[in-house]
Amino acid sequence: MESDFTPLLAARTQTMSGSAIREILKLLGRPGIVSLAGGIPAPDTFPMDVLEHLFSRVLERWGSGAFQYDLTEGFIPLREASAPYLRRFAVEAETEHILVTSGSQGLLDAVGKILIGPGDAVAVESPTYLGALQAFNPYGPRYIEIETDTEGAVPDSLEHLLLKDKPKFIYLVPTFQNPTGRTLSMVRRRAIADIITRHGALLVEDDPYAALRYRGEVLPSIKSLAPENVIYGTTFSKVFAPGLRLGLAVPPKGLLADWLVKAKQGTDLHSNTLGQALAAVYLEEGHLERQIPKIVGHYAPRLDAMLMALDRSFPADWHWNRPEGGMFLWAVGPAGTDTLEIYHQALERNVAFVPGRYFYADPARGEAAMRLNFTNADPDSLLKAVSTLGEIVSVQI
Ligand SMILES: Cc1ncc(COP(=O)(O)O)c(C=O)c1O
Incomplete structure (x- = not known):
């Protein structure tokens, strides 16, 4: 019989939240899914050579x-x-x-x-x-x-x-x-x-x-x-x-x-x-020093593809930034947008991202935002995934 040792946990252990993002990432091995969720470098950027x-x-x-x-x-x-x-x-x-x-x-x-x-x-x-x-x-x-x-x-x-x-x-x-x-x-x-x-x-x-x-x-x-x-x-x-x-x-x-x-x-x-x-x-x-330009060359077109897809497919009441580097951008919908709901609909259509609420010390904030990662999918997949997201957010009230 399994013993329950939960009562032994220190009071501080209760504050250890598992990362919601790690839970999301577990889903991403699913075949066919395009993930804009992770913060994971593209394996092609590792210096295998x-x-x-x-x-x-x-x-x-x-x-x-x-x-x-x-x-x-x-x-x-x-x-x-x-x-x-x-x-x-x-x-x-x-x-x-x-x-x-x-x-x-x-x-x-x-x-x-x-x-x-x-x-x-x-x-x-x-x-x-x-x-x-x-x-x-x-x-x-x-x-x-x-x-x-x-x-x-x-x-x-x-x-x-x-x-x-x-x-x-x-x-x-x-x-x-x-x-x-x-x-x-x-x-x-x-x-x-x-x-x-x-x-x-x-x-x-x-x-x-x-x-x-x-x-x-x-x-x-x-x-x-x-x-x-x-x-x-x-x-x-x-x-x-x-x-x-x-x-x-x-x-x-x-x-x-x-x-x-x-x-x-x-x-x-x-x-x-x-x-x-x-x-x-x-x-x-x-x-x-030789690898960095290769990584930059790999990611820059991915950022451009994501920005182009957002410009094309997202409604006018959504806003996002145009970062000059890194791995993420942040898109925010109009008041009342619930990106957790959008996340569930997106998963059904094989697209994943991270709802913004997970990044606030105060979890009541960030409901209208989403974090989009552009480094871990090729430009074509990014275009398709963002266009799918665009269709979903366009029918949200
Ligand atoms: C802002 C920030 N800090 C720290 C880390 C952790 O990175 P590391 O792999 O170096 O532990 C990450 C990883 O994504 C990050 O985005």
């Missing part, structure tokens, strides 16, 4: 060392090779100030673990990345929502929250945000850097998508404008392979880094050595 070479270089150089326990801070050759890569985002960091994490998600978990106590205020964009809420929830935060518009977080709203609620930290995805695809303008980056410096506030800048820019001007990270007030995080998931589970973090100088390291030690001791060694060679030999 150089992997054999990377493995043989790793074995030649480090042999069994690539399979050994290693530093919690990260494999030194990877941290050394990451310093020049981080300059792409205007992040200046010495090797000893760069930490390797198990994906960006690993950083978010460590941040939650060291900073959030029950009832502590944490400022997040509205909407925000669901995986961050999942990482923070077990520590019992009280979310305060920064107002956003088409340019991302509104600096005045942030300053107001800092004065009123004194959040432990602010969590932002300033470039090609997940879920909206929005990017903070230069003016706002400066304003936010100024605000956090004046208030002595701590910002977590989660930056997985900045390398995926298809057009427009490169913008520097907020970290570059307020280095001592920002924990910067990026990932190899979108520019190498997500299955490796590797990310980079650059905290402000000082004790915070030691606490992040201690938190990580309790979670996984360190990120996997073999993957870190592969990433080190991938960076050192310039494969990453």
Whole structure:
């Protein structure tokens, strides 16, 4: 007979919501379905052509060392090779100030673990990345929502929250945000850097998508404008392979880094050595810099196809943004639109997306919005899928 151990669960465990998106993603293996739901890189963008070479270089150089326990801070050759890569985002960091994490998600978990106590205020964009809420929830935060518009977080709203609620930290995805695809303008980056410096506030800048820019001007990270007030995080998931589970973090100088390291030690001791060694060679030999334009070349036509299909098939009372990079865009219907209902109808016609409500700390919001991913289907399938969605939303009242 099965025992029910549910009564043993800690009170905080009740706050661990399974990701609604993971549930949606489970459906997507269904034959014939076109998914605009995932945030999954196209497998064609993985550098399969150089992997054999990377493995043989790793074995030649480090042999069994690539399979050994290693530093919690990260494999030194990877941290050394990451310093020049981080300059792409205007992040200046010495090797000893760069930490390797198990994906960006690993950083978010460590941040939650060291900073959030029950009832502590944490400022997040509205909407925000669901995986961050999942990482923070077990520590019992009280979310305060920064107002956003088409340019991302509104600096005045942030300053107001800092004065009123004194959040432990602010969590932002300033470039090609997940879920909206929005990017903070230069003016706002400066304003936010100024605000956090004046208030002595701590910002977590989660930056997985900045390398995926298809057009427009490169913008520097907020970290570059307020280095001592920002924990910067990026990932190899979108520019190498997500299955490796590797990310980079650059905290402000000082004790915070030691606490992040201690938190990580309790979670996984360190990120996997073999993957870190592969990433080190991938960076050192310039494969990453050659791969990025290939990834961009792969995704840019997909974004264009999605935009063209939206322009053609969506009714005039729907609005969406035209991101210059990343993996998502955000479409919003007129008041009264229920994208969960649209989602169920779309699934019947083999199209999936993620309803907007899942990305809000306050679940009563976002009912009229949908997140559309354009990276994981070819342009023809995208055109057809968006046109199907267009038919469905056109008959909604
Ligand atoms: C904003 C954001 N942060 C973090 C992550 C997690 O990425 P990683 O694979 O690096 O853990 C994602 C993944 O989609 C993301 O969109």
